[in-house]
Amino acid sequence: MSATPAGIPGPATDIVIDVQGLTKSFGGRTVVRNLSMQVHRSLIYGFLGPNGSGKTTTLRMLCGLLTPDGGSGTCLGYDIRTQSSEIKRHVGYMTQRFSLYADLSIRENLEFVARVHNIADPRAAAWDAIRRLGLENRAEQLAGELSGGWKQRLALGACILPGPRLLLLDEPTAGVDPKARRDFWDEIHALAYEGITVLVSTHYMDEAERCHEIAYIAYGDLLMQGSVEEVIANAHLATYTVTGPGLADLAEHLKTLSGIDMVAPFGTALHVSGRDPDALDTATRDLRKSGPQVWTPGHASLEDVFIDLMSRTKDNFA
Amino acid sequence: MSAGPVIERRTQGLRASMGRIYATFIKELLQLRRDRITFATMIVIPLFQLFLFGYAINTDPKHLPTAVLIQDESAFARSFLAAMRVSEYFDIRTSATTEAELDHLILSGRVQFGVQIPAHFGRDLIRGERPSVLVIADASDPVATGGAVSALQGLSSSVFSRELTGPVADLAPKALPYELRIHRRYNPTGETRLNIVPGLMGTILTLTMLIFTALSVTREVERGTMESLLAMPIRPVEIMLGKIAPYLAIGGLQAGLILGAAKLLFGVPIIGSLVLLVALTLLFILANLSVGYTFSTIATSQLQAMQMSFFFFLPNILLSGFMFPFRGMPGWAQAIGEILPLTHYLRIVRGIMLKGAGFVDLQADVLALAAFTLAAMTVAVLRFRQTLD
Numbered sequence: 181m182s183a184t185p186a187g188i189p190g191p192a193t194d195i196v197i198d199v200q201g202l203t204k205s206f207g208g209r210t211v212v213r214n215l216s217m218q219v220h221r222s223l224i225y226g227f228l229g230p231n232g233s234g235k236t237t238t239l240r241m242l243c244g245l246l247t248p249d250g251g252s253g254t255c256l257g258y259d260i261r262t263q264s265s266e267i268k269r270h271v272g273y274m275t276q277r278f279s280l281y282a283d284l285s286i287r288e289n290l291e292f293v294a295r296v297h298n299i300a301d302p303r304a305a306a307w308d309a310i311r312r313l314g315l316e317n318r319a320e321q322l323a324g325e326l327s328g329g330w331k332q333r334l335a336l337g338a339c340i341l342p343g344p345r346l347l348l349l350d351e352p353t354a355g356v357d358p359k360a361r362r363d364f365w366d367e368i369h370a371l372a373y374e375g376i377t378v379l380v381s382t383h384y385m386d387e388a389e390r391c392h393e394i395a396y397i398a399y400g401d402l403l404m405q406g407s408v409e410e411v412i413a414n415a416h417l418a419t420y421t422v423t424g425p426g427l428a429d430l431a432e433h434l435k436t437l438s439g440i441d442m443v444a445p446f447g448t449a450l451h452v453s454g455r456d457p458d459a460l461d462t463a464t465r466d467l468r469k470s471g472p473q474v475w476t477p478g479h480a481s482l483e484d485v486f487i488d489l490m491s492r493t494k495d496n497f498a
Numbered sequence: 499m500s501a502g503p504v505i506e507r508r509t510q511g512l513r514a515s516m517g518r519i520y521a522t523f524i525k526e527l528l529q530l531r532r533d534r535i536t537f538a539t540m541i542v543i544p545l546f547q548l549f550l551f552g553y554a555i556n557t558d559p560k561h562l563p564t565a566v567l568i569q570d571e572s573a574f575a576r577s578f579l580a581a582m583r584v585s586e587y588f589d590i591r592t593s594a595t596t597e598a599e600l601d602h603l604i605l606s607g608r609v610q611f612g613v614q615i616p617a618h619f620g621r622d623l624i625r626g627e628r629p630s631v632l633v634i635a636d637a638s639d640p641v642a643t644g645g646a647v648s649a650l651q652g653l654s655s656s657v658f659s660r661e662l663t664g665p666v667a668d669l670a671p672k673a674l675p676y677e678l679r680i681h682r683r684y685n686p687t688g689e690t691r692l693n694i695v696p697g698l699m700g701t702i703l704t705l706t707m708l709i710f711t712a713l714s715v716t717r718e719v720e721r722g723t724m725e726s727l728l729a730m731p732i733r734p735v736e737i738m739l740g741k742i743a744p745y746l747a748i749g750g751l752q753a754g755l756i757l758g759a760a761k762l763l764f765g766v767p768i769i770g771s772l773v774l775l776v777a778l779t780l781l782f783i784l785a786n787l788s789v790g791y792t793f794s795t796i797a798t799s800q801l802q803a804m805q806m807s808f809f810f811f812l813p814n815i816l817l818s819g820f821m822f823p824f825r826g827m828p829g830w831a832q833a834i835g836e837i838l839p840l841t842h843y844l845r846i847v848r849g850i851m852l853k854g855a856g857f858v859d860l861q862a863d864v865l866a867l868a869a870f871t872l873a874a875m876t877v878a879v880l881r882f883r884q885t886l887d
Contacts, residue, residue: 243729245886268731269509279726283532284525295521296730298507298514302521322532 194221196346196377197242199253199260204237204246211237213400215251219379219393224372226391227381230490234400235381236276239348242379243273256345269297272339276350278331280338282324286315289323290338297342309341329360336367340376347371349380353387365390385483394482396489403489408482417442417480417488418457420464422450424473439463442488453484509731518732522740526714530744540710544702544752548695548759562610562646565592565603572620578631582613587646600634610636610643695760696847697820700840702756703779704786704814705807707749711790712803714741715882720800725886734882738875742787749783750776760851770850774857778846781867785839788874795881814840842866 197219204212212234219225227235240246242255244264252259258266280289290309294302310319313333318326323334332352339347349368353361365387368378372392380391388394388408395405404411422430427450434443434452439459444451450473454460468475480488508514530537564582568575582588588611594600600612612634622629633650635643718724727737753776760766768775789810790803797803815821817831818840824832835841842863849855857864 245728247885247887265731268729273729275725277722279723281723283529288528292521292525296518296732298509298517
């Protein structure tokens, strides 16, 4: 995929991002605190967390757009503090806001990217990308006139045009319809299959579940990381799924009980979770017996875990 | 879609750097082409300003109000006044009866010229005593009076050819039979009309070049394209040169338009070397582009960049010698003027066009312009924030 010797065998070269203790603050407010993470090659690594949790700041530190106040690390083996120009050469960074030139055509935008990367034949490279995107008959259309979904696909196309080894995608599917989102994720999986590592931040749970590994960051702290199963298991969240009549009243009642940490409606069901399984059982024993609702012991979903994490961190930081 | 084939490339060295500058150059040119209004402005503004200034500042006005004080009733006096009228420069409106009245008419600005023909003018003339005609010119606006004064000097040699016949004919062929005393009041230097159009060239280029680059970086920030531009492997100096280059070409085009109009419409000569003029004009354009670009790296919005440009434009107009004679300014103003690129360019453009100056004559100003450009570019590259910190 790249002209540089990336295929050196052995576990040591398998780590694409390796940072320790990254810290960044703006005007006295700490946005990222003591963040350490490792991302392995060819993985799709999901970066989750509420708004303002430091996801964008972390991505920017990784590609050299921000200098960390503390901590150190490497990205693709290059020091994030001193070798940002090397990093920029091999990393495709897709910003949250549409960052192509709205007053240039699709072809012109892609040619610009190709030229900046010193690709020998920028016109051919741009046309390759246009064909991959399936935009042959719209190549001369201004980028600003595209729909939201196409803008995102074009931005991704521009990111991968120079053949990066790592993609940093900052909420790439925000405001995009479900079909376009699915297409977008299919592309990301195809890229990972080809050996590109992808670090993607998102708000969507279904997208998180499409990642090989996820990390949860809130208010500057990295709270959890691992595969989806690991994260759910590590949360130790006991959950009941409740179905039947009068769920709304039941939910209000449950929220007042101790031992219950989270009550969330899911369609016609209610998820009731607690961090201490015994306390949860004790608190709900009478209700489970009396009915009229049906209580089934279930597994916490990723969303249950995240909402629980979010409410816990709010308690700590609000 | 797939990541595509392995793409060979060289990313180090001068050629690679030139390639990235070229990338930015093409991008800017394309954006410029799309932006019809800006593009039209670039062509229209210089011509518009030139016509406006060039014709509004009429360098050779005629029919200037004139007052006369005639203390001699001879035919010579009448002939002199008639000749003045015929020249079309003088509109003799008022007759004064005393010198004090004539002074007052000038001072109050009601007339531009006062002509005093003293008593016994005709008698003294015939006696060969070379009497003097006093012409008082309100030269507070030297451009306004310059043409009229030179016309006056031209008519004086032939004015009395009719009277000086017969017994007094021997007075005619010699120098002037009378003395023409011209007092240029309020401004003894009397700048010439040709100053204006070359000066306009410098002023127009300053304004347009400044604004175009002043907006270039702030526009990327405001449109949200800066973040991904910074994330690409391109150096600040490469971005700067790529962004400046298209405007250098456009500045050259503007200068060509102005020079053409100056020659064809205003009859300003180009006595010196045209090649030298073009080369140094490009240097001057580069200087202004660099200043604009520097503002662009400091300002946080396009509006701020505009304000900074006008803030810079004002002293350029006032202290460069465009509006007021440079040597007439106080020392501190001259010191500020010496820092401004327009000051040096005015000397260059006037020197080449009007005086036929060569490179050797102008090298101090060329050096100053080059030093200014280099300083502005250095500041711009240092100021350009490569990170979002």
